[in-house]
Amino acid sequence: MRLKExxxxxxxxxxxxxxxxxxxxxxxVRNNKTAAFIVNCLKHDTTMEAITNSLxxxxxxxxxxxxxxxxxxxxxxKSIGAIDE
Numbered sequence: 001m002r003l004k005e006x007x008x009x010x011x012x013x014x015x016x017x018x019x020x021x022x023x024x025x026x027x028x029v030r031n032n033k034t035a036a037f038i039v040n041c042l043k044h045d046t047t048m049e050a051i052t053n054s055l056x057x058x059x060x061x062x063x064x065x066x067x068x069x070x071x072x073x074x075x076x077x078k079s080i081g082a083i084d085e
Contacts, residue, residue, distance in 0.1 A: 003083065006024075018031065038051055
């Protein structure tokens with residue numbers, strides 16, 4: 001899976017913003033650090049497992065919590081049409 005072409009990601013200091021230049025999603029998404037990390041992983045073909053492992057290596061958090069966060073964010077991104085599978 002990967003971030004759908006047409007979604008533009010902009011980072012400014014501690015904030016990441018996403019917009020859909022293709023126009024299928026009318027809105028703007030502000031990502032926290034975890035969501036931003038996941039979106040950055042999705043700039044290339046990847047899997048939920050690979051994203052989870054990358055987050056687990058970077059942050060000191062329980063694996064189950066990371067898996068749940070990744071799943072929640074991926075589902076939200078799917079709901080706005082931001083992911084190609």
